[in-house]
Amino acid sequence: MSGDSVLELDGVTKVYDEQPPVPALRGVSFCVRPGALVAIVGPSGSGKSTLLHVMGTLERPSSGVVRIAGVDAARLSDRELSLLRAREIGFVFQQFFLAEHATVRENVADGLLYAGVPAAERYRRADEALERVGLAERASFKPTRISGGERQRVAIARAVVGRPAIVLADEPTGNLDSTTGASIMELIRELNAAGATIVMITHDAGLADRLPRQVRMLDGRVISDCG
Template identity: 55%
Template structure:
């Protein structure tokens, strides 16, 4: 019996993304939430982020930052408009295909760390690779390499509750980059850290960016935002300033 060929859309999701396309491209994206009254969290947003760029997204509370993060992270869909990740149009993908694309090509770092408290540092970093197609033989070497990269090789077997806030965020960064994503999305990554530790985490991000990682940092902190090579400001759901 002849083996059945994979569906074209699923094959596109699992294949490497084409290099020449922008890492991220939003075109006339609007995201509405039903009312009454209806709320438009994003209004006709068009943004392009090239591979290897370091971009910050800022704006006051209610400006649409969280909504944009959810769309960029394939956690939500535009009501109107297009989102292309590495040239691949995501709007036509089913939920399983979106999950596969997210696991393979996106890394996430959150303000609240989101580590599993009963799992060791190594186990936390390994976890995403169980779901994104990383070959079994490569998982632990990649995890240990990422942990060493963030300077926590002496904490590999520790539980998150025994670590400082800065160390926990470093574990979260290691977890995000161990899968070698195309884009790292960081949501208020220094929000729970003191000033000195925040500077250390941002320096770590900049090292990763220098190695070619596309980095998008969503923050209300003007000091953190100012470290990016390019700043996008949201106001009332619109891109009000690009610097």
């Protein structure tokens, strides 16, 4: 494993304690370097969602090592892990998860809440992030007043506002029509070209094939790693 990776998985397993036990990840190993754009691709049930949760430190692995920006996540307390997650990982989900009562600017600024950034700085950086995703003019709108594609842009702005080491995107075009989805993929490429490290979870092999690297999953294992 390389010391300059922002994300490293080494022999990671995840077994859910059911009867009989369900192995969701079976010895997954790969690393992601700064500035990469990677697709994790596989059919439903291949382990992609579990892998997302483990990479994002939302779940601890049953065995193996997960390092985020060089830090071994297993060595951290829950509080330390929450702080690491707030500072180093940005999340984008297909459901957007925006607070409907808050403005677009407030939703993006909330991405810095748990990183301990003062309010004035949160809003300044939120405005910068909205500029990056082309939504500066929508800053004062509530999410109910903007389109699905614009909501996903807000969610992406919230993910990148803290300048995390890595952005994890879970089916970011899943709830969008093809034209809007294509514009979101173009935005993801632009953010990557500007230096963001992005790992995208998808079941769409065609979409994955258009990204520089594809890690293919099946039955909880990496079956190929190309690019």
